[in-house]
Amino acid sequence: MAKKQAEIPDFAPIPEELEAHLGEPSTVTGKAARALLHRYPVWPVLKFFAHKRVPQYRHSYWYMMGGMLLFFFGIQVVTGILLMVYYQPGSPWASVNYIVNEVPYGALIRSIHHWSANLMVLTVFLHLFSTFFMKAYRRPRELTWITGLGLAGLTMLFGFSGYLLPWDELAFFAVRIGISELEKLPLLGEWAAGIARGGSDVSQETIGRFYALHVMVLPLSVMGLIGLHLLLVQIQGVSEPDGFRKLPASQRKYRNFFSDFLIAEIPVWLMMGALLVLLSALMPRELGTEADVFAAAPDGIKPEWYLLAPYQGLKLFPGSLELLGMLVMGLVPMALVVVPFIDRQIPADARGRLVTKIGVLGLIGFVLITAWGFFS
Amino acid sequence: MSKAKKRTRVERSPVEAEEGIELPAPEQEKAPEVASAEATSSQKSALAEASEDASAEPVMKDRRRFLAAMGGLGLAWCAGAMYPVYKFLAPKAAEPLFDEEGKAVVEKITPADVAQPGMGKNGGYGSRGVIVYRDASGNLRAFDSKCTHAGCNVAFKTTEFYCACHGGVYDLNGKNVSGPPPEPLPELRAFERDGILYVSPMGEEGRS
Numbered sequence: 415m416a417k418k419q420a421e422i423p424d425f426a427p428i429p430e431e432l433e434a435h436l437g438e439p440s441t442v443t444g445k446a447a448r449a450l451l452h453r454y455p456v457w458p459v460l461k462f463f464a465h466k467r468v469p470q471y472r473h474s475y476w477y478m479m480g481g482m483l484l485f486f487f488g489i490q491v492v493t494g495i496l497l498m499v500y501y502q503p504g505s506p507w508a509s510v511n512y513i514v515n516e517v518p519y520g521a522l523i524r525s526i527h528h529w530s531a532n533l534m535v536l537t538v539f540l541h542l543f544s545t546f547f548m549k550a551y552r553r554p555r556e557l558t559w560i561t562g563l564g565l566a567g568l569t570m571l572f573g574f575s576g577y578l579l580p581w582d583e584l585a586f587f588a589v590r591i592g593i594s595e596l597e598k599l600p601l602l603g604e605w606a607a608g609i610a611r612g613g614s615d616v617s618q619e620t621i622g623r624f625y626a627l628h629v630m631v632l633p634l635s636v637m638g639l640i641g642l643h644l645l646l647v648q649i650q651g652v653s654e655p656d657g658f659r660k661l662p663a664s665q666r667k668y669r670n671f672f673s674d675f676l677i678a679e680i681p682v683w684l685m686m687g688a689l690l691v692l693l694s695a696l697m698p699r700e701l702g703t704e705a706d707v708f709a710a711a712p713d714g715i716k717p718e719w720y721l722l723a724p725y726q727g728l729k730l731f732p733g734s735l736e737l738l739g740m741l742v743m744g745l746v747p748m749a750l751v752v753v754p755f756i757d758r759q760i761p762a763d764a765r766g767r768l769v770t771k772i773g774v775l776g777l778i779g780f781v782l783i784t785a786w787g788f789f790s
Numbered sequence: 791m792s793k794a795k796k797r798t799r800v801e802r803s804p805v806e807a808e809e810g811i812e813l814p815a816p817e818q819e820k821a822p823e824v825a826s827a828e829a830t831s832s833q834k835s836a837l838a839e840a841s842e843d844a845s846a847e848p849v850m851k852d853r854r855r856f857l858a859a860m861g862g863l864g865l866a867w868c869a870g871a872m873y874p875v876y877k878f879l880a881p882k883a884a885e886p887l888f889d890e891e892g893k894a895v896v897e898k899i900t901p902a903d904v905a906q907p908g909m910g911k912n913g914g915y916g917s918r919g920v921i922v923y924r925d926a927s928g929n930l931r932a933f934d935s936k937c938t939h940a941g942c943n944v945a946f947k948t949t950e951f952y953c954a955c956h957g958g959v960y961d962l963n964g965k966n967v968s969g970p971p972p973e974p975l976p977e978l979r980a981f982e983r984d985g986i987l988y989v990s991p992m993g994e995e996g997r998s
Contacts, residue, residue, distance in 0.1 A: 736972070
């Protein structure tokens with residue numbers, strides 16, 4: 415036993431290239447850094463993180479979307495945990511009413527959770543569209559793109575499941591509509607709707623399910639998938655758009671992600687944090703009247719802005735055309751999943767340019783239908 | 791397990807003969823099925839130490855088989871565990887809407903709310919919403935208020951039923967006249983007894 419131990423070196427040698435970054439060996443920090451690196455030789459890990467660099471050109475700010483999403487997700491985790499302290503799934507509306515009206519800063523925390531969710535969805539769209547139009551999904555980044563789409567889907571599920579929890583009129587009807595659309599899907603629709611509702615209609619039974627989903631299942635899934643997404647990005651580095659690749663080497667400028675780019679992101683995060691407080695102060699999230707399964711849907715009921723497009727779609731495909739409408743809506747995510755396998759050529763060929771044009775049309779269509787839903 | 795073991799034996803023997811490697815074969819022949827995994831792993835280490843040439847191949851096969859068996863066992867275990875989990879999450883059976891007499895009390899609507907022709911109100915029965923109104927000829931009429939489109943409760947608006955969610959409109963006979971609803975609202979039989987409003991399914995005879 416003792417002999418074996420002696421074979422293992424107690425201290426790993428510190429690479430020379432690293433020595434320069436550690437400060438004077440006589441200082442406290444220099445000593446501590448050396449002591450830690452001797453015991454835990456994480457140098458390869460640090461190197462793995464150090465190689466990522468971000469292309470510098472006038473659209474570089476688009477590379478900040480992922481970091482902003484992490485920021486909003488962090489805000490959601492913190493405000494979500496705070497809300498959990500008082501939220502009771504057994505008396506949902508009363509406990510949210512208590513948070514809003516009794517708990518100091520309760521209305522603020524809840525409003526920040528609401529606005530951060532909204533901005534997170536907006537940033538998901540921006541991240542998705544910027545990745546799409548820079549064509550960063552092309553080989554070899556197909557899997558990164560697909561994990562990103564998965565995260566976008568989970569974000570939507572987050573929004574939908576969180577929507578029910580306050581148990582006001584809007585929550586009740588929004589979820590009733592959502593699940594009734596699920597129910598209309600062929601084959602597994604009815605079964606899935608039953609599992610989601612916990613009964614034949616949306617009721618307090620549904621809240622327990624959505625609560626578990628919203629505070630445990632989705633956060634764990636998102637954290638796992640974020641980890642994978644970031645790992646894939648870290649392995650391959652940041653994608654460079656065609657225009658940047660064409661530049662002569664002398665004109666291609668980069669910034670190290672750790673820590674130059676990351677530090678540049680911090681003021682953006684702080685501004686976003688200020689924006690959240692501002693929005694929450696100016697437009698606090700209202701709590702509607704308690705859900706009443708007997709009452710008629712209130713006039714002027716509308717979903718969140720990011721659901722206005724499918725909302726308008728539901729109105730445009732009445733009656734028997736409804737399945738067709740759902741098929742059309744379902745084609746969008748499916749098309750996004752297959753796009754890296756259709757558009758592969760770097761730099762973009764005719765097909766790549768066509769995909770971009772279709773993307774532009776899709777984006778315009780989405781904005782127009784959303785606006786139509788808003789003003790209808 | 792036993793199938794995997796059988797195959798192992800058949801495939802290994804020629805190799806053993808060729809390479810002349812001593813394997814604890816007799817022990818394996820006698821070993822109960824459960825012990826085959828142990829035997830495999832001890833063989834593996836013996837072989838690995840002996841050489842890293844082609845003789846390692848059958849051991850790798852054994853190892854793969856063992857892993858496959860463990861994987862299969864794990865999946866079977868998960869499948870078994872899924873059943874109680876599924877039953878735990880399965881939706882509750884719907885409570886009957888009507889009592890043994892085939893009627894249900896209308897909640898949140900009193901006879902006074904529908905006293906005159908043209909008067910009507912949204913209320914509920916069982917776990918569902920209902921609209922009760924008195925028509926021009928003085929008859930009580932009732933409709934289940936769950937919109938046939940996306941499931942919101944439609945509102946009684948004196949001359950029509952209106953769904954605020956997607957703008958569906960039904961006439962006072964429950965017929966879908968505009969907007970997305972695909973079907974008419976189901977009609978119920980409404981009646982008053984001892985100052986309380988009841989509804990019963992349309993097909994059945996009421997007992998008022």
